[in-house]
Amino acid sequence: MNSLLTSAVAGLSAGGAYAILGVCVVFTYRLVSVVKFTATALGAIGAFVMVIMTEMGYPLLPSVLVGILVGALASTAVGLITTIWFSGSSQSIKAAVTAALLVCIIAMGQRLTGGQQPRAFPDIVGGAGIQLAGVTITAASLVAIGFAVFLTVAAEQVLNRTRMGLQLRALSERPMAAELLGIPVRRLAIGVWAASGAMTSIALMLVAPLRSPDFGSLSLLVVPAFAAALIGSFKSFRAALVGGILIGVIEGLASVFVGLNQYRAAVPFLVILVVLLWSQRGAQWDEAR
Amino acid sequence: MKRDSSFAALKTAALIFIAGALCLFLLSSYWIFLITAVFIIGVALQSLGLVVGRAGMISLCQMSFAGVGAWVVGYLNVIDFPGGLPVWLLIGGLAALPFGIAIGLPALRLRGINLAIVTLGFAVAFGVVLGTITYPGQTTFTMVARPSGLESDQGYFIFVLAIYGIIAVALEFITRSRLGASWLAIRHSERAAASLGVSVPKAKLSAFAISAFIAGISGGLLAGYMGTLLADNFSMMQSLVLFAVAIMVGAQFPLGAILGGVLVALFPELLRRLSLPQDLGSVFFGVGAVQALSTGETISEAFGRLGRKILPRRIRTQKRASEASLPAARVLDGDKAVLEMRDVTVRYGNVVALNRASLVVPQGTVVGLIGPNGAGKSTFVDAITGFLLSYEGKILFQGKEIDALSATQRARAGLRRTWQTTRMAPELTVGEYIRLASGGGLSDEEVDAILVWLDCPPSEQLISSVDAGARRLLDVAGAVAARPPVILLDEPAAGQSYAEAVMLGKRIAEIPERFGSSVLLIEHDMDLVRSACSQVTVLDFGAVLAAGATQEVLDMPSVKKAYMGIDFDEEAAQ
Amino acid sequence: MKKLSKTIRLGSAIGLGLLATAGTALASGPTCENGPIQLGAVSTVTGPVDFSAAPKATAAFFEQLNASGGINGCMVEFEIADDRGDPLIATQAARNLVDNKKVVAMVGSASLLDCGVNAGFYQRSNVLDVAGLAVDPVCYTAPSVSGVAPGPYLLSTAMLYFASEKLDAKRVCAFNYVIGGWREAMEGAMSDWEAITGKKLHILDMTLPVQGDLTPYLIRARDAGCDAVFTNQVEPGIVQLINTADAQGITGIDWVFLASGYTEGVASALAKTKQPIYVGTEWEPYTLRNEANKGWLDMVTKAELSPSAFSQGGYLAARIITDVIAGIDGPVTRDAVSSALRTMEPVSYPIAAGPYLFGKGAMDGAMRAVKVVELKAGAWNVVTPEWLELPEAH
Structure with missing residues (x-):
């Protein structure tokens, strides 16, 4: 029992990472209706710019800021591609575009960062964190979870309470109508892309030190991020937050059961499936009428 | 139709045969080896084209299905199962089939992005599990045996080509069948498909099952090609790339599948010739895919368009099929009410859309249902045809309660409807659509006769080139072609010219006699209602305001006031 | 390590140039009427990992060898084929080298999956692979592959x-x-x-x-x-x-x-x-600038490569194949090289833990020291x- 608690707590640090990335994915999807396969790869660009600058001897803070900026710019570039050429395209075409871009970005990222060559990711948040059930939860993990909570609350407040939020919702639900209403559609969409790029960059800087520090692995964090977002059906920030942490905890728990753990990778998948089938039980028809 | 699919199949087979013969004569063994991969990937792309291109569902785990087939073939090779590779391929495909159904099950509830991510999750999980299972025979260097007599690269090329051809030809037949048409229908609108009597779960599951079967075969072919395999062959990234390529080239077309195969299998060779690093392939792929996708049509469609420009498609002039060719009416017994609604109430949250509405459609009549916008007419139709999650009250069809039946079951039982906004698959031809809607069993003459009777476009025309007004007629023609006991027509005359509406009214009035179907007609056009309906029910604010013989009801003051917006008293005062 | 044979000292004493002239000193030696000796390597250069340091060291070795006269006057042409960590590309690359470039052997290869997907093909084509960096465990069990490390x-x-x-x-x-x-x-x-x-x-x-x-x-x-x-x-x-x-x-x-x-x-x-x-x-630690590493260090310094364990493997593979080819009497064909490798006597080099013998990798315990x-x-x-x-x- 105790070892169960311990491994569940041990899963928290991964859970924080999944939660923050999941919230970022929901953010983009809700506002610009694009499934961004490139989400974490773009964030990884920002994180690697940061680490390369610190390796070259620049101080931490400017490196972090430049990294966030570059992440935002990279995301904006992808955003421009999707908004200019694919604004009216179907979801599967948009998915295909970002999937193709993911292949492209990973290849370039691996080339520029030297394949599997590990990088010395600095802890951008120092300090030991707290002890829980014999496990240290690092300050970075705590900040990651805190940041995820902050993003969740902030995104909900902005979307539901402010005029800009209203415009953003109009943008995602009826882009044509929003344009007719005089909402600066393209500018808002680009803003969303930039913001999500910056947020994902921060998220990856926080989680990278405890992950496999190479470009490919960090880019593929998009899969658990999607899983977290999926628990909220790509709509609910809170569900994505809770879902991300839950997936981390489940991964931690699965490592205890020796018989199960060979198939551990399938466990989050099954959990997501069950959650989804339950939450979507009312959805009998597609949206087309 | 049969002739069409046979012709297309023959054409595909002939093209593949010629291409294969040319390759064998002209190319060196090395190039034959490379091109074999084109067709193996082509098989995988065809499987993806079926799910994505035809049924419109996103699958990001196609290579996982292939992996199942590949591993099974490897195992059968190691135990030296009798029959050799052809039999192993079949078993491998069959082994992948349950996986396809398992992935198809969530697809019944999940769509779009959610389904995409579930399949992605499966691809990741499966990749990890597969990675832990060493490919059978790898540690003992037992290569997967190619079919006897075809062990050489040339021989295996012929084998792969034959399999590709068999699958391409089989797909030509399947996609032109009712099943294939139902895939296109659910892709466009599940509701519309269900209203044609298409079982949406069956269509989705069959698409995934057949697709997984074909993908499994492609995995087995790859096993014979490379001799031994690694989990990397079937990783999530491979599935993602395959998906992007499938969307780019239009993998549902035989030409698209081959083009995609060329892109995947031969691009590395180009880079080798130019002495460039292979990761440039990934970069070019990303840029090229974005460019190709941004044109808005798949590469095969672009080629097809060019081809038609050079060789315009001949459209057979429609034979003026006579009314004598119309299919016979189904005989219905008795003169009891075919459709009856008793006190049906529908709520959307706090809003009461229908309030204890009742209605009877007697055998062999056309009943009108009228009412101002928002009166609940469409909700009425939805309730009858089973498209609402729940309602109170009872609906009787041919004297039996049907409240427990799904929309598809009601449509199959003979309760058919049309839609205000038509959602026909634009990829179908007019004739294919009528056949899908009729439930099968019509001859070419009968189809033509129905089309002529309703003044519809000829049967070879693609629905994508049919205008909105004509599509409404087609929708009616489809319902009529099924000759069901009851047809519900939801504003068929909207968007029609006056003359067309008059003609349509005449035809609708003829439906009971010619086809044995009773009609419930929802319309705004009063002339149409007057000319077609013997009885009328008026709906206002979700409740039945009046019902009875057409002229009597339309003359009621309360109806005039509610429906026409004319205050009877004011009118009288003038 | 007392067992280290005299070849070690001999091998490190004679430079690359001497090696070449040593070949000509024999009455007969390897000949190459049909042009340069073709060698190749399938390696993961781009993609998830970059193992190219190994084949690049092999390439540098052959370049310096050619500059000093080749093997008994025969030049060596060496081609590195990138597989991007993709099994299909690795298969194609191996085909290209074997069928089109007509390589007589594979040498210095370092790939995530070359052994896994191609070992059977090499076996069938009678091409042997002296791998520079054998990552995949298959490399150590395949009869056609023999890595230069335990x-x-x-x-x-x-x-x-x-x-x-x-x-x-x-x-x-x-x-x-x-x-x-x-x-x-x-x-x-x-x-x-x-x-x-x-x-x-x-x-x-x-x-x-x-x-x-x-x-x-x-x-x-x-x-x-x-x-x-x-x-x-x-x-x-x-x-x-x-x-x-x-x-x-x-x-x-x-x-x-x-x-x-x-x-x-x-x-x-x-x-x-x-x-x-x-x-x-598996080799003399590359960070040491000692006698055992001297031949390799000289080579990487001259070629301006950065020292790494990978490049030691590439270097060692190149040396082994050069010595084996130098021992052939007559034309250097695929069959000649393969049979020379299969029948070779154990050779020892100071940079390696133990004697190298083709087909005697870790499984049979030729090199059992680290x-x-x-x-x-x-x-x-x-x-x-x-x-x-x-x-x-x-």
């Missing part, structure tokens, strides 16, 4: 042996990830160690995630009281593991890794850690100046 299989056993016998760890734990053919190889390595030492692993976990968080595993190792933890992780995984251990404040565990951790990248990424980190190497280096403050220090020989199992 390989991860034997190295795993040796590192466990080092942990239990040299570091005196009472509770040795192993956490491995399994991809491709690793399962059988790692299980074999673990049971070999148990057979040699008569001890049992305290924890054996074969389910380390390739991608994923390692915290739960380290907590498990700590709570189980492991004294030494062995894993078959590669570079980024090692960095992740140590970072996670530091984040959890774990102390008192010796971390024992395979040769893939012995790189500058790992050293600089883990410069700050206080964890005791031991990595096994050296161990320790990471201290961002620099690698040798902890076993003498080769650590792995005893035969009882």
Whole structure:
């Protein structure tokens, strides 16, 4: 029992990472209706710019800021591609575009960062964190979870309470109508892309030190991020937050059961499936009428 | 139709045969080896084209299905199962089939992005599990045996080509069948498909099952090609790339599948010739895919368009099929009410859309249902045809309660409807659509006769080139072609010219006699209602305001006031 | 290592140029009427990993060899084919080299999956592969491939042996990830160690995630009281593991890794850690500028390559194939090279742990010695100046 608690707590640090990335994915999807396969790869660009600058001897803070900026710019570039050429395209075409871009970005990222060559990711948040059930939860993990909570609350407040939020919702639900209403559609969409790029960059800087520090692995964090977002059906920030942490905890728990753990990778998948089938039980028809 | 699919199949087979013969004569063994991969990937792309291109569902785990087939073939090779590779391929495909159904099950509830991510999750999980299972025979260097007599690269090329051809030809037949048409229908609108009597779960599951079967075969072919395999062959990234390529080239077309195969299998060779690093392939792929996708049509469609420009498609002039060719009416017994609604109430949250509405459609009549916008007419139709999650009250069809039946079951039982906004698959031809809607069993003459009777476009025309007004007629023609006991027509005359509406009214009035179907007609056009309906029910604010013989009801003051917006008293005062 | 034959001293004394003239001194030697000798390597150059340091060293060796007259006057043409870590591309690349370039042998290759997908094809085409860096366990069992190092299989056993016998760890734990053919190889390595030492692993976990968080595993190792933890992780995984251990404040565990951790990248990424980190190497530690490394160091310095363990493998493979070809009488054909390799006498080089004999890799125990280096403050220090020989199992 105790070892169960311990491994569940041990899963928290991964859970924080999944939660923050999941919230970022929901953010983009809700506002610009694009499934961004490139989400974490773009964030990884920002994180690697940061680490390369610190390796070259620049101080931490400017490196972090430049990294966030570059992440935002990279995301904006992808955003421009999707908004200019694919604004009216179907979801599967948009998915295909970002999937193709993911292949492209990973290849370039691996080339520029030297394949599997590990990088010395600095802890951008120092300090030991707290002890829980014999496990240290690092300050970075705590900040990651805190940041995820902050993003969740902030995104909900902005979307539901402010005029800009209203415009953003109009943008995602009826882009044509929003344009007719005089909402600066393209500018808002680009803003969303930039913001999500910056947020994902921060998220990856926080989680990278405890992950496999190479470009490919960090880019593929998009899969658990999607899983977290999926628990909220790509709509609910809170569900994505809770879902991300839950997936981390489940991964931690699965490592205890020796018989199960060979198939551990399938466990989050099954959990997501069950959650989804339950939450979507009312959805009998597609949206087309 | 049969002739069409046979012709297309023959054409595909002939093209593949010629291409294969040319390759064998002209190319060196090395190039034959490379091109074999084109067709193996082509098989995988065809499987993806079926799910994505035809049924419109996103699958990001196609290579996982292939992996199942590949591993099974490897195992059968190691135990030296009798029959050799052809039999192993079949078993491998069959082994992948349950996986396809398992992935198809969530697809019944999940769509779009959610389904995409579930399949992605499966691809990741499966990749990890597969990675832990060493490919059978790898540690003992037992290569997967190619079919006897075809062990050489040339021989295996012929084998792969034959399999590709068999699958391409089989797909030509399947996609032109009712099943294939139902895939296109659910892709466009599940509701519309269900209203044609298409079982949406069956269509989705069959698409995934057949697709997984074909993908499994492609995995087995790859096993014979490379001799031994690694989990990397079937990783999530491979599935993602395959998906992007499938969307780019239009993998549902035989030409698209081959083009995609060329892109995947031969691009590395180009880079080798130019002495460039292979990761440039990934970069070019990303840029090229974005460019190709941004044109808005798949590469095969672009080629097809060019081809038609050079060789315009001949459209057979429609034979003026006579009314004598119309299919016979189904005989219905008795003169009891075919459709009856008793006190049906529908709520959307706090809003009461229908309030204890009742209605009877007697055998062999056309009943009108009228009412101002928002009166609940469409909700009425939805309730009858089973498209609402729940309602109170009872609906009787041919004297039996049907409240427990799904929309598809009601449509199959003979309760058919049309839609205000038509959602026909634009990829179908007019004739294919009528056949899908009729439930099968019509001859070419009968189809033509129905089309002529309703003044519809000829049967070879693609629905994508049919205008909105004509599509409404087609929708009616489809319902009529099924000759069901009851047809519900939801504003068929909207968007029609006056003359067309008059003609349509005449035809609708003829439906009971010619086809044995009773009609419930929802319309705004009063002339149409007057000319077609013997009885009328008026709906206002979700409740039945009046019902009875057409002229009597339309003359009621309360109806005039509610429906026409004319205050009877004011009118009288003038 | 007393057994090191005279060839070692001879080999390191004569330079590359001498080697070439030594060939011509013989009455007959290798001839090449049909143009230069074709050699090739399928390697992962781009994609998830970059192993090109090995074949690039091979290429540099041949370049310098050609400049000093080639093998008995025969020039060597060497082509590196990139496989991007993709099995299909690796298959095509091997076909291209064998069918189109007509290579007589593969040499210096370093790929994630070349052995796995191509070993059977090499066997069928009678092309032998003197791999520079054999990653895949298949490389050590395939009859057509023979790496120039003991390989991860034997190295795993040796590192466990080092942990239990040299570091005196009472509770040795192993956490491995399994991809491709690793399962059988790692299980074999673990049971070999148990057979040699008569001890049992305290924890054996074969389910380390390739991608994923390692915290739960380290907590498990700590709570189980492991004294030494062995894993078959590669570079980024090692960095992740140590970072996670530091984040959890774990102390008192010796971390024992395979040769893939012995790189500058790992050293600089883990410069700050206080964890005791031991990595096994299959050749003379590349950070040493000693006599054993001299021939290789001279070559990389001249070619302006950065020294690494990978390039040692590429260099060694090139030397071996050159010596084997130099011993051929008559035309250098594929069959001649293959049969020369198959019938060769063991050759020893000071840079390697033991004698090399084609087809006698780790499985048969030709090379059964390794050296161990320790990471201290961002620099690698040798902890076993003498080769650590792995005893035969009882």
